[in-house]
Amino acid sequence: MIRRGLGKKVWVIAEGYIPAESTGPAPQMISHETACILNTNAEDAELAIFVYFADRAPAGPYRVRVPAERTRHLRFNDLDDPEPVPRDTDYAAVLISDQPVVVQHTRLDSRQAENALMTTMAYPQD
Amino acid sequence: MIRRGLGKKVWVIAEGYIPAESTGPAPQMISHETACILNTNAEDAELAIFVYFADRAPAGPYRVRVPAERTRHLRFNDLDDPEPVPRDTDYAAVLISDQPVVVQHTRLDSRQAENALMTTMAYPQD
């Protein structure tokens, strides 16, 4: 009954911004931005992520693997190859997968004493 | 004038995470994650839910019924058959219905003194 192949191969997140400051215990309450990726396939998915900026050329590709029938909640904070994602900087991201996946975008902002949350499905390119 | 058959039969939530801690009165202010399901059909909808993880095989199916012309705001916190959904653990979910339904995903996070909210439509598979 389990379903395979859910989602699309190209997803876009237009709103990216990792606050440099945080309040509360690490790692849960560190301000972070996440791409939650679900791979429902019987094979691993290999993703290439490109990060776009306001005033310089895109960075990437960042290489990410999501195993078969697994989800990976990828923090942009943790990307460092080929280069880290700068803090307090507007960015956007394009995720390209060799298998269909589903991508949801979340930010936890703990710059102030009480954390704020936001989420949306990323934009699936047909 | 009432409409039938709205939505799709397969929906995906890629971002799942139930905080283990809460602040405030139960049950409203318990940190929770919800799949809000609307069934506009003249017949009950039977759903099978599969929960995916980062590092183990999927759990499920969880069996859920949404009566005809009713909405059910299902807390993942309350799922316990075949097993509870672990707290403080990344997960994702696929909802498969025998009738078209609409699914919206919400989290209330009350780990800190003031609650945070987020919501998005789930991803509808064509």
Place this chain on the structure above:
Amino acid sequence: MIRRGLGKKVWVIAEGYIPAESTGPAPQMISHETACILNTNAEDAELAIFVYFADRAPAGPYRVRVPAERTRHLRFNDLDDPEPVPRDTDYAAVLISDQPVVVQHTRLDSRQAENALMTTMAYPQD
């Protein structure tokens, strides 16, 4: 250059809940749930809204007009004909328009001292 006819005629909000309690000045900080409707047409749009519940038959239709080239940010709190939308109660909503419109769903929750916000595009039925 202005565009007409944007959107769809049927929209679904699966997550509805108006907190009964609020903190802060009225009307801005009253806990509320809103359907933001944009009518880009040259003619007024007439909507019928049906509200669904967990354990009783749907309410409605509620009749709402959105003038040509105008937006209306409709608070579910303000609906009272044929009946008010109950507080602290799970609901869902279907909006049916005679013209294409765009519908976005927002909740401001001020039960605790600091307000929380969430938003999503409603689900557009093809």
Place this chain on the structure above:
Amino acid sequence: MIRRGLGKKVWVIAEGYIPAESTGPAPQMISHETACILNTNAEDAELAIFVYFADRAPAGPYRVRVPAERTRHLRFNDLDDPEPVPRDTDYAAVLISDQPVVVQHTRLDSRQAENALMTTMAYPQD
């Protein structure tokens, strides 16, 4: 491997509202509403934005350029030609681009001591 032409040419945000009050340091913590635009094309994108209101004719077009392979996180607070977007006023927005782009909508509300966040993909018109 980088992808071109992602997204659509017409996007709609139905929920617009810039709170007049803020708490915290400028510019990060000023209450604001943002359209995050990603242009994955090899050429600059020229956008015309129309702002709709509850009780008056639409304003615009506002002219905005997003360079090739860049993202622009446009604050509605900063629009002032042909006229500023009023505070504490319901509005909606239509963004029309000469190239495909992706648009995500975010609000940071810092009226109270702790900021609240919300985001959603804008509605892409086919």
